[in-house]
Amino acid sequence: MHSINQKIPLSFPNNIELFIKREDLLHPIISGNKFRKLKYNIQEAKRLGHSTLLTFGGAFSNHILAVAGAGAEFGFSTIGVIRGEEIEFKIHENPTLIKAQELGMKFYFVSRSDYREKENTNFKEKLQTIFGNFYLIPEGGTNNLAIKGCEEILTKEDKEGFSHVVCSVGTGGTLSGLINSSNKNQYIIGFSSLKGSFLSDVIRNFVSNNNWEINDEYHFGGYGKVSNELIDFLNSFYTQTSIPLDPVYTGKMVFGVLDKIKEGYFPENSKILIIHTGGLQGIKGMNFVLSKNNKEILNYGEK
Structure with missing residues (x-):
């Protein structure tokens, strides 16, 4: 297309x-600017030998769904760190997360206060302890x-x-x-x-x-x-x-x-x-x- x-x-x-x-x-699924943003990140993740993509987003995030779609299409496991612990019990009300889950994404729900620490080294090290090695894509997908x-x-x-x-x-x-x-x-x-x-x-x-x-x-x-x-x-x-x-x-x-x-x-x-x-x-x-x-x-x- x-x-x-x-x-x-x-x-x-x-x-x-x-x-x-x-x-x-x-x-x-990997629609619009998300297709553009993920193109070279997917290539880089492959070049570095990663098998898992991890990223961040809110409950109805276009980016979360796009990363799940990219993982399914290009052979990566995907993890979505989702803002709001309460959403874990409301997935059935959320078409974005339902679709991402169908595409193989696993979720890690965190409080809003913890989510604000997502750029900090300690938070990233905690995620690595839980999930092992992964290729990190920032919230919204914006990087060089x-x-x-x-x-x-x-x-x-x-x-x-x-x-x-x-x-x-x-x-x-x-x-x-x-x-x-x-x-x-x-x-x-x-x-x-x-x-x-x-x-x-x-x-x-x-x-x-x-x-x-x-x-x-x-x-x-x-x-x-x-x-x-x-x-x-x-x-x-x-x-x-x-x-x-x-x-x-x-x-x-x-x-x-x-x-x-x-x-x-x-x-x-x-x-x-x-x-x-x-x-x-x-x-x-x-x-x-x-x-x-x-x-x-x-x-x-x-x-």
């Missing part, structure tokens, strides 16, 4: 054109090898044909790769799914170009938070375009881009490429939560 650039069939002022790169079509993979998202035609490239931001790896590989005449905009402006400092560690910014106006309350306005937007956008968006990353980004077009942020004749980073698997879990309020996000990529 491969990604395609799809024109968004809506009309915009000032002769603006909007396209979306469907990275969500790269792989049915992940960024190398994300530098392959933009094609030569993308670099020459678009004035702006837009991407949602979680850990910053995908945006860093886009910045590194972009044409100097392009402007790269990241829409943060998190509260706070700390991501700019993270990204500066990985990039040298200055043709970028992060917008943090459209997080809708923070990571994993949604509102009725966002849900209505996701459903309306899907009805109008047949393009599914997830509520954690891509939905907030596209909402932000359309709002910025209305505000006149983008110059006349801008040609904008939005990166669809996948994550559609998370909609099923979100719908489980939303069902308590009789809300639902339409078509979560399984039809």
Whole structure:
């Protein structure tokens, strides 16, 4: 499978054109930016002779499921260190973890306070005592090898044909790769799914170009938070375009881009490429939560 650039069939002022790169079509499980981030990490794990991948994530993590899928496809055992001890007794309510488990992933549930220690040497040594040797992939998958993979998202035609490239931001790896590989005449905009402006400092560690910014106006309350306005937007956008968006990353980004077009942020004749980073698997879990309020996000990529 491969990604395609799809024109968004809506009309915009000032002769603006909007396209979306469907990275969500790269792989049915290792979707979007996760496919890019894991590509060279998988090669490195094989080169080093590892048979086990270990990583970190929350209950509905796209990254957790992608690592489980990569392990199943490329012959690795996988371990997911999951934030929240209480989730161990609620796996049956969690479609992400159910699928990861079906793909062979074993879970290690830790308290939120212990999870915050995941970068510390003592915590990693404890994991090695429990699980033996493993190839460690950080939460969200962002490291230098992940960024190398994300530098392959933009094609030569993308670099020459678009004035702006837009991407949602979680850990910053995908945006860093886009910045590194972009044409100097392009402007790269990241829409943060998190509260706070700390991501700019993270990204500066990985990039040298200055043709970028992060917008943090459209997080809708923070990571994993949604509102009725966002849900209505996701459903309306899907009805109008047949393009599914997830509520954690891509939905907030596209909402932000359309709002910025209305505000006149983008110059006349801008040609904008939005990166669809996948994550559609998370909609099923979100719908489980939303069902308590009789809300639902339409078509979560399984039809």
